[in-house]
Amino acid sequence: RGGKAKREIDRYELARLVDAHGPVAHAFVEQVGAMPGQGVTSMFQFGRSLGIVEGVLSAGFIPTDYVAPRKWRSGLGVRAGKDGSRARASALMPGHAGLWTRVKDDGRAEAALIALYGQRHLATGFGVTVAPVGPRKHGERQ
Template identity: 30%
Template sequence: MATTVYGQASLPQMHSLFSKVRPFLSHSPSFTAPFTRRRSFPFSALPTTKAIDAALMKEKWLDSLSLTSQDEDTTPENAESSCIIGIDPDLSGALALLKFDHLGSSSFAQVYDTPHIPVLVGKRVRKRLDAKSIVQLIQSLDVPSGSRVYIEQSNPFPKDGKQGWYSGGFGYGLWIGTLVASGFCVIPVSASLWKRHFQLASGSCTKDDSRRVAAELFPSLSSQLKRKKDHGRAEALLIAAYGEALKTEKLLIQPKELLSQVNYLENQLVEVK
Protein backbone atom coordinates (compact mmCIF):
# COMPACT_ATOMS: atom_id res chain seq x y z
CA MET A 1 0.00 0.00 0.00
CA ALA A 2 1.36 3.42 -0.94
CA THR A 3 2.16 5.57 2.05
CA THR A 4 2.75 9.25 2.61
CA VAL A 5 5.66 10.86 4.45
CA TYR A 6 3.57 10.61 7.63
CA GLY A 7 3.14 6.85 7.22
CA GLN A 8 -0.54 6.86 6.30
CA ALA A 9 -2.32 5.25 3.38
CA SER A 10 -2.86 7.48 0.37
CA LEU A 11 -6.53 8.30 -0.32
CA PRO A 12 -8.25 4.93 0.30
CA GLN A 13 -11.85 4.67 -0.92
CA MET A 14 -14.49 5.17 1.77
CA HIS A 15 -17.40 2.74 1.83
CA SER A 16 -20.78 4.47 1.59
CA LEU A 17 -20.12 6.95 4.37
CA PHE A 18 -23.48 8.68 4.09
CA SER A 19 -25.42 5.40 4.18
CA LYS A 20 -23.69 4.52 7.44
CA VAL A 21 -23.69 7.95 9.08
CA ARG A 22 -27.37 8.67 8.49
CA PRO A 23 -28.66 5.73 10.58
CA PHE A 24 -26.98 7.38 13.57
CA LEU A 25 -28.98 10.54 12.87
CA SER A 26 -32.29 8.77 13.29
CA HIS A 27 -31.25 7.53 16.72
CA SER A 28 -29.47 10.68 17.85
CA PRO A 29 -30.96 13.58 19.81
CA SER A 30 -31.28 16.93 18.09
CA PHE A 31 -28.10 18.98 18.04
CA THR A 32 -27.47 22.61 18.67
CA ALA A 33 -24.39 24.48 17.54
CA PRO A 34 -20.95 23.44 18.82
CA PHE A 35 -20.24 24.75 22.35
CA THR A 36 -23.96 24.30 23.26
CA ARG A 37 -24.48 21.43 25.67
CA ARG A 38 -28.22 21.85 26.05
CA ARG A 39 -30.52 19.80 23.85
CA SER A 40 -32.92 22.70 23.33
CA PHE A 41 -32.73 26.46 23.39
CA PRO A 42 -32.40 27.70 26.98
CA PHE A 43 -35.03 30.42 26.62
CA SER A 44 -36.99 29.23 29.65
CA ALA A 45 -33.88 29.50 31.83
CA LEU A 46 -32.44 32.74 30.46
CA PRO A 47 -34.02 36.15 29.80
CA THR A 48 -34.20 36.86 26.08
CA THR A 49 -31.60 39.64 26.40
CA LYS A 50 -29.12 37.18 27.89
CA ALA A 51 -29.90 34.66 25.15
CA ILE A 52 -29.19 37.34 22.56
CA ASP A 53 -25.94 38.30 24.29
CA ALA A 54 -24.88 34.65 24.42
CA ALA A 55 -25.63 34.21 20.72
CA LEU A 56 -23.69 37.34 19.79
CA MET A 57 -20.71 36.30 21.90
CA LYS A 58 -20.71 32.88 20.28
CA GLU A 59 -20.94 34.44 16.81
CA LYS A 60 -17.97 36.70 17.55
CA TRP A 61 -16.00 33.74 18.93
CA LEU A 62 -16.65 31.65 15.83
CA ASP A 63 -15.84 34.60 13.57
CA SER A 64 -12.50 34.98 15.35
CA LEU A 65 -11.64 31.40 14.38
CA SER A 66 -11.87 32.05 10.65
CA LEU A 67 -10.31 34.51 8.21
CA THR A 68 -13.42 34.11 6.05
CA SER A 69 -17.10 34.53 6.86
CA GLN A 70 -18.79 31.52 8.45
CA ASP A 71 -21.62 31.92 5.92
CA GLU A 72 -19.33 32.38 2.91
CA ASP A 73 -18.75 29.42 0.61
CA THR A 74 -15.15 29.76 -0.51
CA THR A 75 -15.09 26.60 -2.62
CA PRO A 76 -14.48 27.54 -6.28
CA GLU A 77 -17.45 26.93 -8.56
CA ASN A 78 -15.40 24.64 -10.78
CA ALA A 79 -13.96 22.64 -7.87
CA GLU A 80 -14.52 18.92 -8.25
CA SER A 81 -14.64 18.14 -4.54
CA SER A 82 -15.14 19.59 -1.08
CA CYS A 83 -13.19 18.78 2.06
CA ILE A 84 -13.89 18.31 5.75
CA ILE A 85 -11.15 17.97 8.36
CA GLY A 86 -11.56 16.44 11.81
CA ILE A 87 -8.94 16.80 14.54
CA ASP A 88 -8.35 15.10 17.86
CA PRO A 89 -5.87 17.66 19.28
CA ASP A 90 -4.33 15.41 21.93
CA LEU A 91 -0.72 14.26 21.71
CA SER A 92 -2.04 10.80 20.86
CA GLY A 93 -4.57 12.33 18.45
CA ALA A 94 -4.70 12.67 14.70
CA LEU A 95 -5.96 14.66 11.74
CA ALA A 96 -8.55 13.12 9.40
CA LEU A 97 -9.31 14.45 5.93
CA LEU A 98 -12.52 13.58 4.07
CA LYS A 99 -13.01 14.52 0.42
CA PHE A 100 -16.39 14.44 -1.35
CA ASP A 101 -17.45 15.22 -4.89
CA HIS A 102 -20.38 17.59 -5.37
CA LEU A 103 -22.81 14.70 -5.89
CA GLY A 104 -21.63 12.84 -2.81
CA SER A 105 -21.26 9.72 -4.94
CA SER A 106 -17.59 9.12 -4.18
CA SER A 107 -15.60 9.83 -1.06
CA PHE A 108 -12.03 9.47 0.10
CA ALA A 109 -10.40 9.54 3.51
CA GLN A 110 -6.94 10.00 4.92
CA VAL A 111 -5.75 10.00 8.51
CA TYR A 112 -2.48 11.29 9.92
CA ASP A 113 -1.01 10.88 13.39
CA THR A 114 -0.30 14.13 15.22
CA PRO A 115 3.39 15.02 14.78
CA HIS A 116 5.22 15.37 18.10
CA ILE A 117 8.77 15.66 19.43
CA PRO A 118 10.45 14.75 22.76
CA VAL A 119 11.10 17.72 25.06
CA LEU A 120 13.01 17.79 28.34
CA VAL A 121 10.74 19.18 31.09
CA GLY A 122 12.67 19.35 34.34
CA LYS A 123 14.31 15.95 34.59
CA ARG A 124 11.73 14.10 32.53
CA VAL A 125 11.32 13.72 28.79
CA ARG A 126 7.80 14.55 27.64
CA LYS A 127 6.06 14.77 24.29
CA ARG A 128 5.03 18.08 22.78
CA LEU A 129 3.38 18.87 19.45
CA ASP A 130 5.80 19.56 16.62
CA ALA A 131 4.54 22.92 15.31
CA LYS A 132 6.73 22.94 12.20
CA SER A 133 5.65 19.44 11.16
CA ILE A 134 1.99 20.33 11.75
CA VAL A 135 2.32 23.32 9.40
CA GLN A 136 4.01 21.12 6.80
CA LEU A 137 1.29 18.49 7.17
CA ILE A 138 -1.48 21.06 6.66
CA GLN A 139 0.26 22.52 3.62
CA SER A 140 0.65 19.05 2.09
CA LEU A 141 -3.10 18.35 2.21
CA ASP A 142 -3.90 20.62 -0.75
CA VAL A 143 -7.23 21.63 0.82
CA PRO A 144 -9.07 24.77 -0.42
CA SER A 145 -8.83 27.86 1.77
CA GLY A 146 -11.98 28.33 3.84
CA SER A 147 -12.62 24.60 4.26
CA ARG A 148 -14.22 23.64 7.56
CA VAL A 149 -12.18 22.05 10.32
CA TYR A 150 -13.96 20.44 13.26
CA ILE A 151 -11.72 20.15 16.30
CA GLU A 152 -12.57 18.58 19.63
CA GLN A 153 -12.72 21.12 22.45
CA SER A 154 -10.04 20.74 25.08
CA ASN A 155 -11.69 20.00 28.42
CA PRO A 156 -9.07 19.03 31.03
CA PHE A 157 -10.08 16.96 34.03
CA PRO A 158 -8.78 17.50 37.59
CA LYS A 159 -7.12 14.07 37.55
CA ASP A 160 -5.01 15.10 34.53
CA GLY A 161 -2.71 17.17 36.73
CA LYS A 162 -0.77 20.31 35.87
CA GLN A 163 1.19 18.72 33.03
CA GLY A 164 -1.99 17.33 31.49
CA TRP A 165 -3.70 20.72 31.69
CA TYR A 166 -0.70 22.47 30.17
CA SER A 167 -0.22 19.90 27.42
CA GLY A 168 -3.92 19.86 26.49
CA GLY A 169 -4.25 23.64 26.39
CA PHE A 170 -0.97 24.08 24.52
CA GLY A 171 -1.93 21.56 21.85
CA TYR A 172 -5.47 22.90 21.44
CA GLY A 173 -4.24 26.48 21.08
CA LEU A 174 -1.44 25.51 18.70
CA TRP A 175 -3.84 23.67 16.41
CA ILE A 176 -6.38 26.52 16.36
CA GLY A 177 -3.77 29.21 15.74
CA THR A 178 -2.14 27.23 12.94
CA LEU A 179 -5.45 26.39 11.28
CA VAL A 180 -6.79 29.96 11.39
CA ALA A 181 -3.50 31.34 10.05
CA SER A 182 -3.70 28.74 7.26
CA GLY A 183 -7.08 30.11 6.16
CA PHE A 184 -9.42 27.44 7.51
CA CYS A 185 -12.82 27.90 9.13
CA VAL A 186 -12.38 26.32 12.57
CA ILE A 187 -15.36 24.95 14.50
CA PRO A 188 -14.73 23.55 18.00
CA VAL A 189 -16.98 20.65 18.97
CA SER A 190 -17.42 19.20 22.44
CA ALA A 191 -16.62 15.51 22.83
CA SER A 192 -20.08 14.85 24.26
CA LEU A 193 -21.76 16.06 21.04
CA TRP A 194 -19.94 13.91 18.52
CA LYS A 195 -19.85 10.90 20.84
CA ARG A 196 -23.60 11.13 21.44
CA HIS A 197 -24.10 11.35 17.68
CA PHE A 198 -22.39 7.97 17.26
CA GLN A 199 -23.94 6.50 20.43
CA LEU A 200 -20.59 6.47 22.23
CA ALA A 201 -21.46 8.80 25.11
CA SER A 202 -22.54 6.20 27.67
CA GLY A 203 -20.24 5.39 30.56
CA SER A 204 -19.79 1.84 29.31
CA CYS A 205 -18.28 2.98 25.98
CA THR A 206 -14.50 2.89 25.64
CA LYS A 207 -11.94 4.03 23.10
CA ASP A 208 -12.13 0.53 21.65
CA ASP A 209 -15.73 1.30 20.73
CA SER A 210 -14.58 4.43 18.90
CA ARG A 211 -12.16 2.29 16.88
CA ARG A 212 -14.93 -0.19 16.12
CA VAL A 213 -17.36 2.47 14.86
CA ALA A 214 -14.67 4.21 12.81
CA ALA A 215 -13.67 0.89 11.22
CA GLU A 216 -17.31 0.29 10.26
CA LEU A 217 -17.60 3.74 8.66
CA PHE A 218 -14.19 3.57 7.01
CA PRO A 219 -13.49 -0.10 6.24
CA SER A 220 -10.63 0.78 3.89
CA LEU A 221 -8.84 2.30 6.89
CA SER A 222 -9.58 -0.56 9.30
CA SER A 223 -5.98 -1.81 9.10
CA GLN A 224 -4.88 1.52 10.58
CA LEU A 225 -7.32 1.22 13.50
CA LYS A 226 -6.39 -2.22 14.87
CA ARG A 227 -4.16 -1.20 17.77
CA LYS A 228 -5.43 0.28 21.02
CA LYS A 229 -3.20 3.31 20.53
CA ASP A 230 -4.99 4.01 17.23
CA HIS A 231 -7.96 5.50 19.10
CA GLY A 232 -6.76 9.01 18.17
CA ARG A 233 -7.04 8.15 14.49
CA ALA A 234 -10.51 6.73 15.05
CA GLU A 235 -11.73 9.79 16.93
CA ALA A 236 -10.36 12.19 14.32
CA LEU A 237 -12.25 10.25 11.62
CA LEU A 238 -15.46 10.30 13.67
CA ILE A 239 -15.14 14.04 14.35
CA ALA A 240 -14.77 14.66 10.62
CA ALA A 241 -17.75 12.40 9.85
CA TYR A 242 -19.78 14.25 12.49
CA GLY A 243 -18.87 17.57 10.86
CA GLU A 244 -19.96 16.29 7.45
CA ALA A 245 -23.25 15.07 8.95
CA LEU A 246 -23.86 18.54 10.42
CA LYS A 247 -23.19 20.13 7.06
CA THR A 248 -25.18 17.62 5.02
CA GLU A 249 -28.20 17.34 7.30
CA LYS A 250 -28.10 21.06 8.19
CA LEU A 251 -28.06 20.30 11.90
CA LEU A 252 -25.61 23.09 12.65
CA ILE A 253 -27.68 26.02 13.91
CA GLN A 254 -25.93 29.30 13.14
CA PRO A 255 -26.05 32.20 15.62
CA LYS A 256 -28.12 34.30 13.17
CA GLU A 257 -30.77 31.59 13.16
CA LEU A 258 -30.73 31.63 16.95
CA LEU A 259 -31.23 35.40 16.96
CA SER A 260 -34.20 35.11 14.59
CA GLN A 261 -35.80 32.57 16.94
CA VAL A 262 -35.16 34.86 19.92
CA ASN A 263 -36.81 37.75 18.08
CA TYR A 264 -39.78 35.54 17.25
CA LEU A 265 -40.20 34.57 20.90
CA GLU A 266 -39.96 38.20 21.97
CA ASN A 267 -42.78 39.11 19.58
CA GLN A 268 -44.86 36.25 20.96
CA LEU A 269 -44.33 37.53 24.51
CA VAL A 270 -45.41 41.03 23.47
CA GLU A 271 -48.61 39.65 21.95
CA VAL A 272 -49.38 37.70 25.13
CA LYS A 273 -48.93 40.83 27.27
Protein backbone atom coordinates in the same frame (compact mmCIF):
# COMPACT_ATOMS: atom_id res chain seq x y z
CA ARG B 1 11.04 11.34 34.43
CA GLY B 2 9.88 7.77 34.71
CA GLY B 3 11.41 6.92 31.34
CA LYS B 4 8.45 8.37 29.45
CA ALA B 5 9.25 10.19 26.23
CA LYS B 6 7.89 13.72 26.09
CA ARG B 7 5.35 14.07 23.28
CA GLU B 8 4.86 17.46 21.73
CA ILE B 9 3.19 18.71 18.58
CA ASP B 10 5.67 19.75 15.91
CA ARG B 11 3.93 22.98 14.85
CA TYR B 12 5.95 23.29 11.66
CA GLU B 13 5.17 19.74 10.57
CA LEU B 14 1.48 20.24 11.40
CA ALA B 15 1.45 23.41 9.27
CA ARG B 16 3.16 21.54 6.41
CA LEU B 17 0.62 18.69 6.63
CA VAL B 18 -2.36 21.04 6.62
CA ASP B 19 -0.88 22.99 3.71
CA ALA B 20 -0.11 19.80 1.76
CA HIS B 21 -3.72 18.63 2.06
CA GLY B 22 -5.17 22.03 1.19
CA PRO B 23 -7.21 23.77 0.46
CA VAL B 24 -8.98 22.83 3.68
CA ALA B 25 -12.55 24.13 3.65
CA HIS B 26 -13.34 23.55 7.31
CA ALA B 27 -11.93 21.95 10.45
CA PHE B 28 -13.63 20.28 13.40
CA VAL B 29 -11.81 20.13 16.71
CA GLU B 30 -12.96 18.31 19.82
CA GLN B 31 -14.05 20.76 22.50
CA VAL B 32 -11.80 19.82 25.39
CA GLY B 33 -11.19 20.93 28.94
CA ALA B 34 -9.21 19.98 32.01
CA MET B 35 -9.80 16.50 33.32
CA PRO B 36 -10.23 15.80 37.04
CA GLY B 37 -6.98 14.66 38.60
CA GLN B 38 -4.85 16.01 35.78
CA GLY B 39 -1.71 17.75 36.99
CA VAL B 40 -1.04 21.43 36.45
CA THR B 41 1.90 20.77 34.13
CA SER B 42 -0.16 18.32 32.08
CA MET B 43 -3.03 20.78 31.78
CA PHE B 44 -0.66 23.53 30.68
CA GLN B 45 0.96 21.31 28.04
CA PHE B 46 -2.44 20.14 26.81
CA GLY B 47 -3.63 23.75 26.46
CA ARG B 48 -0.42 24.66 24.68
CA SER B 49 -0.97 21.84 22.19
CA LEU B 50 -4.52 23.02 21.54
CA GLY B 51 -3.17 26.53 20.98
CA ILE B 52 -0.73 25.21 18.37
CA VAL B 53 -3.56 23.48 16.51
CA GLU B 54 -5.70 26.63 16.67
CA GLY B 55 -2.79 28.76 15.50
CA VAL B 56 -2.08 26.58 12.48
CA LEU B 57 -5.76 26.53 11.51
CA SER B 58 -6.09 30.29 11.97
CA ALA B 59 -2.94 31.02 9.99
CA GLY B 60 -4.41 28.98 7.15
CA PHE B 61 -7.69 30.93 7.31
CA ILE B 62 -9.50 27.65 7.99
CA PRO B 63 -12.96 28.05 9.57
CA THR B 64 -13.11 25.87 12.68
CA ASP B 65 -15.94 24.44 14.75
CA TYR B 66 -15.55 22.88 18.18
CA VAL B 67 -17.68 19.86 18.95
CA ALA B 68 -18.26 18.38 22.41
CA PRO B 69 -17.33 14.71 22.80
CA ARG B 70 -20.87 13.83 23.89
CA LYS B 71 -22.29 15.44 20.74
CA TRP B 72 -20.12 13.73 18.14
CA ARG B 73 -20.15 10.39 19.98
CA SER B 74 -23.95 10.28 20.24
CA GLY B 75 -24.33 11.65 16.71
CA LEU B 76 -22.37 8.71 15.33
CA GLY B 77 -23.55 6.07 17.80
CA VAL B 78 -20.15 5.53 19.43
CA ARG B 79 -20.10 3.36 22.55
CA ALA B 80 -17.95 4.40 25.50
CA GLY B 81 -14.33 3.32 25.75
CA LYS B 82 -11.37 2.86 23.46
CA ASP B 83 -12.81 -0.26 21.87
CA GLY B 84 -16.11 1.52 21.20
CA SER B 85 -14.39 4.24 19.19
CA ARG B 86 -12.29 1.81 17.20
CA ALA B 87 -15.22 -0.52 16.52
CA ARG B 88 -17.53 2.26 15.36
CA ALA B 89 -14.85 3.85 13.19
CA SER B 90 -14.25 0.46 11.56
CA ALA B 91 -17.98 -0.02 10.95
CA LEU B 92 -18.43 3.44 9.45
CA MET B 93 -15.14 3.52 7.53
CA PRO B 94 -14.24 -0.11 6.78
CA GLY B 95 -11.74 0.88 4.11
CA HIS B 96 -9.64 2.59 6.78
CA ALA B 97 -10.05 0.06 9.61
CA GLY B 98 -6.38 -0.90 9.38
CA LEU B 99 -5.42 2.52 10.73
CA TRP B 100 -6.74 1.77 14.23
CA THR B 101 -6.19 -1.94 14.85
CA ARG B 102 -4.25 -1.45 18.11
CA VAL B 103 -5.86 -0.30 21.37
CA LYS B 104 -3.46 2.65 21.46
CA ASP B 105 -4.82 3.79 18.06
CA ASP B 106 -8.10 4.91 19.66
CA GLY B 107 -7.13 8.58 19.29
CA ARG B 108 -6.66 8.12 15.55
CA ALA B 109 -10.07 6.44 15.31
CA GLU B 110 -11.66 9.28 17.27
CA ALA B 111 -10.02 11.89 15.04
CA ALA B 112 -11.47 10.12 11.99
CA LEU B 113 -14.89 9.97 13.66
CA ILE B 114 -14.82 13.70 14.46
CA ALA B 115 -13.92 14.40 10.83
CA LEU B 116 -16.80 12.20 9.66
CA TYR B 117 -19.16 13.94 12.07
CA GLY B 118 -18.05 17.29 10.69
CA GLN B 119 -18.38 16.16 7.09
CA ARG B 120 -21.93 14.98 7.68
CA HIS B 121 -22.91 18.18 9.44
CA LEU B 122 -21.39 20.43 6.81
CA ALA B 123 -23.30 18.50 4.16
CA THR B 124 -26.61 19.02 5.96
CA GLY B 125 -25.90 22.46 7.41
CA PHE B 126 -27.25 21.16 10.71
CA GLY B 127 -25.77 22.71 13.82
CA VAL B 128 -22.74 24.23 12.16
CA THR B 129 -21.87 27.87 11.80
CA VAL B 130 -19.39 28.45 9.01
CA ALA B 131 -17.44 31.62 9.67
CA PRO B 132 -16.75 33.74 6.61
CA VAL B 133 -13.11 33.83 5.62
CA GLY B 134 -11.61 37.25 5.08
CA PRO B 135 -9.34 38.29 2.25
CA ARG B 136 -6.26 36.16 1.89
CA LYS B 137 -2.79 37.52 1.82
CA HIS B 138 0.62 35.83 1.77
CA GLY B 139 0.39 32.27 0.40
CA GLU B 140 -3.21 32.80 -0.70
CA ARG B 141 -5.22 29.69 -1.61
CA GLN B 142 -8.77 29.44 -2.83
